[in-house]
Structure formats: C-alpha cells, structure tokens
Amino acid sequence: MVIKIEGTIFNIQRFSLHDGPGIRTTVFLKGCPLNCIWCQNPEGISPEPLLIRQQQKCIGCYSCVKQCPQGAVKKGPSGPLVNQELCGNCFLCSEFCPAGAVEKAGQTKNALELVTELLKDRLVFEESGGGVTFSGGEPLMQPEFLLEVLKLLKQEGVHTAIETCGYTSWHNLVNAAALTDLILYDLKLIDEDQSKKYTGVSSKLILSNLKKLVSLNVNLHVRMPLIKGINDDINSLEKAAASLQEMGIEKIELIPYHNFGEAKYEKIGRDYGLKGLSRYSDADLQKVRIILSKAGIMINREGELNDYSRTGSH
Numbered sequence: 001m002v003i004k005i006e007g008t009i010f011n012i013q014r015f016s017l018h019d020g021p022g023i024r025t026t027v028f029l030k031g032c033p034l035n036c037i038w039c040q041n042p043e044g045i046s047p048e049p050l051l052i053r054q055q056q057k058c059i060g061c062y063s064c065v066k067q068c069p070q071g072a073v074k075k076g077p078s079g080p081l082v083n084q085e086l087c088g089n090c091f092l093c094s095e096f097c098p099a100g101a102v103e104k105a106g107q108t109k110n111a112l113e114l115v116t117e118l119l120k121d122r123l124v125f126e127e128s129g130g131g132v133t134f135s136g137g138e139p140l141m142q143p144e145f146l147l148e149v150l151k152l153l154k155q156e157g158v159h160t161a162i163e164t165c166g167y168t169s170w171h172n173l174v175n176a177a178a179l180t181d182l183i184l185y186d187l188k189l190i191d192e193d194q195s196k197k198y199t200g201v202s203s204k205l206i207l208s209n210l211k212k213l214v215s216l217n218v219n220l221h222v223r224m225p226l227i228k229g230i231n232d233d234i235n236s237l238e239k240a241a242a243s244l245q246e247m248g249i250e251k252i253e254l255i256p257y258h259n260f261g262e263a264k265y266e267k268i269g270r271d272y273g274l275k276g277l278s279r280y281s282d283a284d285l286q287k288v289r290i291i292l293s294k295a296g297i298m299i300n301r302e303g304e305l306n307d308y309s310r311t312g313s314h
C-alpha cells in the first residue's frame, strides 16, 4: 500500500542522548502553537518552510539576485539584501546558492519515506536501547502524519517518544499516547498570566491534558524549562510544585535555560527576546533543586536520565 500522508520536517538529528532512553534519532516537525520567548528552535515555529540566511558563508556570487523571480534580492554593500515584502518563498535562491548561505528550513516527506530513512538507524537503536523521538515545533501540530509514522515504527518494533508542549486536543494526545512508548511532556509555564505573556497561549488546556494523561497511567515524563527571572523565584517554584502535586506528579526533570539557539534568530530575521540572559551555574541550579525538593518535588538530574520509566507520576 502506498502511504500518502505527508508532513513537513526541518531536521533529523542522529545520536541524540537527551530525548529518551539510549541513543536516539530525533525528528523535528514544523509548526508550533506556542511562541516561547526562549525558543531554541525558532525556525520550527511556522508550519511552512522558511529561508535561513548565514551572511558569513556568502561568497558574493549574486546567483540569488539573478535567480529571484520576484526581484526581491538586490546587491547590497556587503552582500545580498532581501526585501521580505517581495519574497514569495519559492526557495529558488537556496537551490542556486553555491555556498549554503541561503537554506530552506522545512521539507515535505511522506510517512513511509521518513520511516525508511529512520530504519537505517535500527542497529544503533537495538544496541543502545534507543529509538526515535519526535520533537519540533510541536509534533502534534501534524497529527495525521505523526500517528502514521508512529504506527509504522511500532509495527517495526522501534521504541518511540514524543516531545509535546501539551497544547493540542485531547483526541490527538490520547491517540498518540496509544502508539508511542514515552511522552516527554514539556510543561512550560503553569501560571496562567505568565504562560500567556511568555508563550503566547493559556496554560489551561496544557494542564488539563496533563492531568488526564496522569490518570491514564501512560509512560509519562514531565520536564520543566527553567528561565532566569521568569519562573525560578521561590514563589513561582512553590506554586509550580503545589500544582504538580495536585496532579499527582512527584518527579520532574528541569531544563535549565541556555542560549544555544540565539544565533538562529538572526538567520531567520527575528529579534531574540532574551538577549544577554546568562546560563545557569551549578550553584543556581542547586538552589532551585533545593526549593523544589523542600516543596515535595523530586528532580531528575540533567544527564542522569536513562530511567524513563514512569518518572512523571508515581
């Protein structure tokens, strides 16, 4: 049978060690309903493919100027200049750029094509106890495609995980839960006002879905990003701990802020909202761990996470 369900992905990352047990291949799907101020994959937010520019790679051949059917690219004093209002996102410039200075983030694949690609890593999965993790963006923004790929991998006996922000319909989530081995639930901000301010959406649906998942008894692993000055003060941490306990969650993983994605903002022509924010030191992190554990929440240490069995709710 020819499987025609198509999806848009923007990266396949092999040998990932932090997205589930063993060595994993992580597939990044395009599109996200959130717009977190700290997002490290901003090229994954829009559902459609987009152009990524790296001026430092440009060799000044100006093929992009010649090839652009919209006349959107002009010669500038230090390289090509793009008029975004004229650009029709045809991606011809990326096809003709000999230096990789203009690239397309996002490619369409059908489910079978993607699974065939992923099965090339089967030996690595088998030897390491790993598998495939679906990330993004938000993988459940493309539910039909994700479910089809999960189904095909399940038939092949490959371990799968999905990394979700939880902002999706319960129908999508429960269907994915039935086909995957592990749900990595990235709980961004519990507080309603903070969630709206820093992620662009209400936390109500996210919390209600999480509560229902806990009661389903699926293999669930809750992770919480830690962002300096946003959710790491005592008051916010204690409130978060109380909400987690109310949902029956006693153990989480913290994802401390880092700025590895900052350079990507320039490449896609966006401003980065947390410019200059420093990373967590071990001492900062220890303070947070102590506050949360005093409030009754156990913390899995980063890098110590090969036990992915039911860490979300005991």
Ligand code: SF4
Pocket: 057, 058, 059, 060, 061, 062, 063, 064, 065, 079, 080, 096, 097, 098, 099, 100, 101, 102
């Ligand atoms: S085609 Fe690529 S290398 Fe040539 S000018 Fe355009 S961006 Fe630079």
Ligand code: SF4
Pocket: 051, 067, 068, 069, 070, 071, 072, 073, 082, 086, 087, 088, 089, 090, 091, 092, 093, 094
């Ligand atoms: S994507 Fe197409 S329209 Fe936009 S700058 Fe490149 S060639 Fe021109």
